[in-house]
Each structure stands twice: as C-alpha cells, then as structure tokens.
Amino acid sequence: MSDLTRRDQPPMDEPVTHHGPPGGGAGRVLLAAAIVVLLVAVAGGTTWWMYTRDPAPTSNATPARTPTSPSCTGVKLRVVAAPEIAPVVSTAAKTLDDNPGDPCGPVEVVAEEPGLTVTTAAKPDVWIPSSTAWLGIANANGASFTAQGKPLAHSPIMLAAPTAVTDSISQGGRTSWAQLTGAVATGKVAAVTMPDAQASTTGMLSVYAVNAAMARTTPDSGIAQLRALTLRSRVKDAGADPSKLLAKVAEQWNTNGVVYDVGVFPVTEQQLKVYQQGKHTVQLKGAYPADGMVEADYPFAVAKNNQSEALTKKLRAAITRAALTQAGFRAAAIPNALPLPAEPGALLTPATMWSQYKSLATQVLLLIDASGSMNQKIKGPDGKQVSRAALLRESGRFAAELFAEDTTVGMWYFGQRTPTSPAHQEVVPFGPITEQIDGDKTRRDALVKAMEDYRATENTGTPLYQSVLDGVSTMREQVAPGTVTLVVVLTDGKDGESTFKMTQDQFMSKLAGEQDPSRPVPILAVGYGPDADMKALNDMSNATGGKAFAATNPADLSSAIAKAFLAAHAPR
Structure with missing residues (x-):
C-alpha cells in the first residue's frame, strides 16, 4: 500500500498564525426544502x-x-x-x-x-x-x-480575514459559523464573501457546514434554516472565485491596511498557507469553525x-x-x-438555495394574524405543548434578523376585537429597517420587540380579506423602480367573524380591481395550521404573482416562513 493511502499519518505542521482544528461532533443535517438541481453552473x-x-x-x-x-x-x-x-x-x-x-x-x-x-x-x-x-x-x-x-x-476549510477582523470573531485560532452569523447580523463584521456554492468546492461545503452548524443550535429545523438564511442575507458576494478572492485581498487595501471589499471568507487551509508564504501587504489569518468542520x-x-x-x-x-x-x-x-452525504442532492439542495438567492432592495408589509385561534395549544418541535402564538414569537424573532440593510418594512396585526374596531392596527410604522425610531433603537429592533410582545386576543374576528386589500392598496403607493414590493400574510384561519366579512368571490373581485401591472404588489402567504384557508391564500397569491406556503403542522411554521423569505429573494 502506498504511503498516500495510510490513515495513521500525523497531521502536517500548522500555519504559524493559527492553531489546528478543534474537535466537535458531526451534528444534524438541515433538511432544506427546495428542488434538487444536479446541473451545476460553473466558471472556468x-x-x-x-x-x-x-x-x-x-x-x-x-x-x-x-x-x-x-x-x-x-x-x-x-x-x-x-x-x-x-x-x-x-x-x-x-x-x-x-x-x-x-x-x-x-x-x-x-x-x-x-x-x-x-x-x-x-x-x-x-x-x-x-x-x-x-x-x-x-x-x-x-x-x-x-x-x-x-x-x-x-485540506480543511477555514474562515479567513485580515488579522484584526479574524481576532474579533475567534480565539486560539477557533471560531464558529454561529459566531460569524451573529457578528455580521449585529454589524460587528462589515462584510462576508463566499465562493459560488454551485461551482466551488469551498462554497458548496461551506454552505453545507453553515446549515449543519445552525441545525445544532435548535431542535426546530425551520429556526435553523432561518439562522442560516440570516448569514446568507448579509453576504456581500456569493459568487466569488476562491483564487480571485485571494488575489483581490492582495491588491486591495486602504491606507490603514484594512481590506474594504472582501471581509471574512472561507478558504482551504492549503490556499491560505500559500497566500501567507507570499509577500503581501495585507496579512490574512485563519480560524477553524468548530461547529461545522468540513474539508476538501x-x-x-x-x-x-x-x-x-x-x-x-x-x-x-x-x-x-x-x-x-x-x-x-x-x-x-x-x-x-462532518461526514458528507452520499446523495448528491443533500449537498446541492442547500447550494442551489444559496446561489439562487438574490439580494434585492425590498419593501415589505407584514400582516400578522392576531385572532384568538392563535392561542390554541399544539405540540412544538421539541414535543412540548405550546401555543401557536408562542411559536410565532420564536420564529418571528429570527425572521426579523433576515431583512438586509436596504429593506423598508412595516408590520400590522389584523383582528377585530369589537364590532367597531378597525380590521388591523399598525404595530411597526413603515420605513427603512436601519432607521432609528425610538431613541437609539432601529426599526429592526422594533420588529424584534413587536414579535416578542405579540399576543393573540381571545374572541377576536379574522378580517383577513379586508386587511389584505388594505395592505395591497397601501403598498402599491410605495412601489418604486429598482425595488421589490411585497405583502407577506401569516394566518392560521380564514376570513370571518368580523364586520368586514366577505365572500371569496367578492374579495377576489376587489383584489382584481386593485391590480396595476405597472405597480405590482405580490402577496406571499403562509397558512399556519390545519384550519388555514389554503385555497384562499393560493388564489390571492396567484392573482398577484406571489406564492402561498402551507405549514399544515404548526410546528413547521419556521420552515414556511423561510420558504416565503426565499421566494421573496428568488430570481425574477
């Protein structure tokens, strides 16, 4: 047997700027909900x-x-x-x-x-x-x-960046995908760049590792997917060539010696070693992601x-x-x-989702059902009894982190408490997500707090149709060139038990009257639980060029929200 086939060989010496890879279990693989695409688009x-x-x-x-x-x-x-x-x-x-x-x-x-x-x-x-x-x-x-x-x-895959950046998210040459996600979500890391997940080994395996790492943080696969998408929503460039990334780092720096265009990016240990042996002004340091170790x-x-x-x-x-x-x-x-799956689709499904995600300037109005049925107890992902509203609070908190910095967003709760109450109430006023609206708190902070404070009211009607009509009408006035304008609806029931009640035919007729091809406002609808009127949600979404998603099992709410978020950022 050749020396090359022996598995008892000692590890090679590590680069002087970091330590060897840590331990860690294999973790659970995130089950991604997307079509497996075996045709891999690549660059030379x-x-x-x-x-x-x-x-x-x-x-x-x-x-x-x-x-x-x-x-x-x-x-x-x-x-x-x-x-x-x-x-x-x-x-x-x-x-x-x-x-x-x-x-x-x-x-x-x-x-x-x-x-x-x-x-x-x-x-x-x-x-x-x-x-x-x-x-x-x-x-x-x-x-x-x-x-x-x-x-x-x-050659293990590492996270590389200029020394000051790497030190901010690592200790002893170790970091984690979860730590990187948190750092980029809070602005502590200015930029993340990724190789093309469909064309590059580093990109494909890194996306797999991100999903596996997030799956280890929660028993809810949907929450894990939302966390993985949080990182994806902040990636500055998701189609880079690994070698060209390193060339770019070697060539681009400002007078302070800080790379302003690449940020943190995954690279193989071998590629980093070769770069470190070159004579470069920008010194790169690597760290091993302990929660998702993968290797070429x-x-x-x-x-x-x-x-x-x-x-x-x-x-x-x-x-x-x-x-x-x-x-x-x-x-x-x-x-x-992490052991790699034998089936190609288990790698290519998340890679396809990652590659097809489009960073878009987005305007979103969130319509959240606050009717009494949201208080119904169901079995959560961990097997414990929990209310639908509690699951929504958990999912919504992570969903609020998904929106990129160029998003404009607002949120309404809909539900009629008394016969004279309005169909909906504004919870977060519409505007840029980064705008400060309460002291030093941003609109994103307000979204997170609104979801944490969300409570459904007993004996409340569900003016679904009227709220959707009002939402579409409101957002049509916001349509602007170069942006995608959406109404996102989440409900666990059907229109009824309110003074705004109407038949589906009446609603669809009014919705058709609202359509303006020059100012499209697609509806993305999530039907939550077995009582959701999926026919109505599918019809309203199809009529506006949107899409509906069913979370028949309420424990799958987070996955449905993740699907809706992906649809909002799909190629158009």
Missing part, C-alpha cells in the same frame, strides 16, 4: 499561483499543462485535477516522461475546477477533484468514476473506460506524500470533520 478554473506575488518556496512553481495540441499523438493518459493540486500532479507526470523536455509526454494534466469537469461532455481518464462529493455528482449526471484507495490529500479531499478517481491501467498506477505512485505536504496539503483526514 483558475490556477492557484495567480494570487502570489512571488512563487511560494514550497510550490515548485510548476503549472499544470494546457491541453495537448493536436500534433501530440503520444498521450496515453488524460488527467484533470483541481487547480490547487494540479501543479503537484503535473510534476509527478513529468517523471514518467522518457524525454522530460518534450511537451508531448504520455500523461496530459489539465487544471480545471470540478464543477466544469462535471458539465463537460468529454471526461478524463483520471480525475482528481477537490472533493469526493464531486464523484457522486458527476456519476449522477452519467459519468462513471471510481475512487482508487484513499484520497491523495486533505482529493480522490484519485479513474474512469470506467480508462485503457492505461499500468500508467495510471505509476502516476498515483509518483504523486508523493512529501510533494503534497510541501505544497500545503495534509496527507491525512482531520478528526471530527
């Missing part, structure tokens, strides 16, 4: 040495070969490797050349991001992607690769139609442990890393 590969000003002393400065020209007829083995490991593979391949000076050797090595290899029709004889997960994704799309032995190398690994995968078995074995043997560790990789897996 970028070689790792692009972001060093000077070649790192351990890199050997050996680029991967470009595709062989048609005049090279002696190629017997075509290899595609992830860009960061391709130089090591290329150096090993050259040792198999009878004439090392001849550009037409028997082994061709091409550096290519795994997502591009997945979508390219012509597949290589040997593939060394940056995660074993890509083999399952490729094979689900019709390829046929089999990993030979253990992965060649490993580099399988040596062979295609079913590979006709060069002997040469393949020689290539694998030529890729030495010493060369890999010198290039910044680990030769053994890190302890307690």
